[in-house]
Every structure is written in C-alpha cells, then in structure tokens.
Amino acid sequence: MAAVEALPRRATERRRIGVGSATIHVSAIALAVAWLVPIWLLVTTPMKSTPEYQGESQWALPTHPTELFHNLRVAWDSAGLGPGFVASLSYGLVGAAAAILFGSLGAYAIARLGIRLGFFWFILVFSATIFPFQMYVIPLFTLYTEHGLYDTWLGMALFYSAIATPFCLFVMRGFFMTIPEEVQDAARLDGASDFRIYWRIFMPLARGPIAVLLLFQFTWIWNDLLFGLVLSTSDGTRPIMPSLLGMQGVYANSGPPIVLAGALIGSLPTLALFLLLRRYLLRGLMLTTGRV
Numbered sequence: 381m382a383a384v385e386a387l388p389r390r391a392t393e394r395r396r397i398g399v400g401s402a403t404i405h406v407s408a409i410a411l412a413v414a415w416l417v418p419i420w421l422l423v424t425t426p427m428k429s430t431p432e433y434q435g436e437s438q439w440a441l442p443t444h445p446t447e448l449f450h451n452l453r454v455a456w457d458s459a460g461l462g463p464g465f466v467a468s469l470s471y472g473l474v475g476a477a478a479a480i481l482f483g484s485l486g487a488y489a490i491a492r493l494g495i496r497l498g499f500f501w502f503i504l505v506f507s508a509t510i511f512p513f514q515m516y517v518i519p520l521f522t523l524y525t526e527h528g529l530y531d532t533w534l535g536m537a538l539f540y541s542a543i544a545t546p547f548c549l550f551v552m553r554g555f556f557m558t559i560p561e562e563v564q565d566a567a568r569l570d571g572a573s574d575f576r577i578y579w580r581i582f583m584p585l586a587r588g589p590i591a592v593l594l595l596f597q598f599t600w601i602w603n604d605l606l607f608g609l610v611l612s613t614s615d616g617t618r619p620i621m622p623s624l625l626g627m628q629g630v631y632a633n634s635g636p637p638i639v640l641a642g643a644l645i646g647s648l649p650t651l652a653l654f655l656l657l658r659r660y661l662l663r664g665l666m667l668t669t670g671r672v
Contacts, residue, residue, distance in 0.1 A: 426451045426641035433635050451641035455627065460615030461642050464623035467533070468602050469649060471619060475540030476597035480590055482541070483548025484556075488578045490549075491556040492564060502553060508546045517610050524611055531612050536619070539607060544597040555589045556582060591660035599650050620646050 425433065427442035429450075442448075456462045486505065490498040520539065521530070529535030559582065567577045583590075608619035615623075627642050654661075 422640055422644060422647070426637050426644055428637050430635040430637055433637050447637070448641070451637050452645065455638050455642035455645060458627060458638070458642070460618060460623045461620065461627065461645065463615045464618055464620035465645060467536075467617060468620040470533070471536055471540050472598040472601040472649070474537050475544055475601045476594050478537075478541035479544035479548045479597055480552075480593050483545045483550075483593075484552040484583065484586070484590075485578070486545075486549045487552035487556050488582060491553045492559075492582075493574060502549065506546050506550050508543075509550075513543075513606065517606070520607070521610055531614055531617050533617055536608075536612060536617060539611065540601045540604075543607075544601065548593050548597065551589055551593055552586065555586055559585060588660050591657045595653055595657050595661065598653055602646075602650055 421438065424442055425438065427445045427448040428436075429444070429447050432443060432447075456465075486501075489495050490502050495501070524530040524535050529538070563581060564577055567581055572580070602619075603621060604619060605621040605625065608622045609625075612618040612622070624639075624642050624646055627639050
C-alpha cells in the first residue's frame, strides 16, 4: 500500500526534475544567444562596405565578404592603430612577464624563506590593489613629466609591470604555500640553493598559475584605456585602446565597418592567447585556490 502511494510522489518529483532541467537548458541557450549576438555583429559588419551597411539591415549577411580585408587595412593604417597594436603587444608581454617574475620572487621569499615581517610585506604590496586606479593618475603624471618618462616606451612598460605585480604576488604566494615542506627540505639536503629551488622546482610546478596570470595580466594591460591616455601621446608609444578611441572621431562619418574592423584587430591577441593557454587555464585556476 505504501509503495502504491509513493508512485505519485515519485512521478511528481520526476516532473519537477524535468521542468528544472528544461529551465536550465532554456536559460543556457538564452545566455549563449545573448553572447553570440554582439560577436555576430563584430564579425559580419567589417565585411561590409559603408554604403552596404547604411543601405541594408545591420543583421543582413555581407554580399562581398572580401571587403573585410580592405576595412582591416584601412583600420590598421588609421589613427595609429598599427603602432598601437605593436606597442600594446610589447607592453602586455613584457609587463605580464616582469610582474610574474617579481611577484613570484616576492611570494617565494614571503611564503618559503621565512623572512622577517613577511605577512606585513605581503599586505603592504597587496594593498596597492585596494585603492581605485584613478588615485594614481595625478601622482604618476607628475612623476613621469619630472623624470622624463612621460610618453616613452620604458615609462609605460615600467608602469604596467608595477601595477600587475601585487596580484601576481597574491596568487603565487597562495600556490607556493600549498607545496609540501618536504620538497624544499629534500632539495636543500641535495645542496640546492634557495634560488635554485625557486627556479628549478617551484616555478616548473607553477606552470598552471603562471598561465592564468599571463592571460589575466596581459588582458588587463591590453584593455587599459585610462593610463594609456594619460601617460602617452605619440603613435609609437600610445597603446591600442586609445587608438581605437581615436578612430571613432576620425572615421565617425565612415560608419561602423572600419571602426569595428579595428575592434576586430584589437580582440585577436587576447583570443589567441586564451586558445593557446586553454589547456592550463582550468588547472591553474584550481591550483590557485589553495590556502592564502
């Protein structure tokens, strides 16, 4: 009798599970469409000429897709986009690499060498991420103009390396503290110095977190607009995002195809880096959730 009474309850539970599963699937599809719509416009609009874009629906397929190469060439040659692309690529690679190097050195010293007041130094460095970046604009501008770093490649590279270091220190310290003490003790028994242990053991073990930091910091540097506008003016020094902003004024009368062609150029490096590091990304995110 009890089994017979339980059958309707089980059927009801199955219906609820089915409804919940269907709701999740519908929500996922809606979110996917919401993400794909702007990507669709970003890809198809640069394939159109300005008269075609102005004369047809913006959702229509391009009639001459090869127009993309003309728009890309015009965008590359306009408003300093080409030099800005090269400058941002160098800032992203140099800044992220330097930040990872110095952040990991500081993290190793704080987490594994037992330096005096280690936690204090960690909090002091990491506190740089607490304040809004707008607070640094006027002091940085004054400092750079007084010491000849304004509108120079070195000044921009130094800034991006410094601004990315605290977060690298935070992540690498958390990871280094998860490595067993026995690994370090065994290496010391074999005669390895502290720097050799850091470079030959700890850094190879940290490939996952390093990949995550490289992707995150490169993306932040690449997408920076505020400091690129404030600390640089010339085309050879100014990053790509201020150059993209300048295109909206230069080509305001030409329509979105050329501007979005520039935006397509600006999105390629971060996309390529994500695809290159995707095998390390999830593993690195899991490894960096160790105790802090």
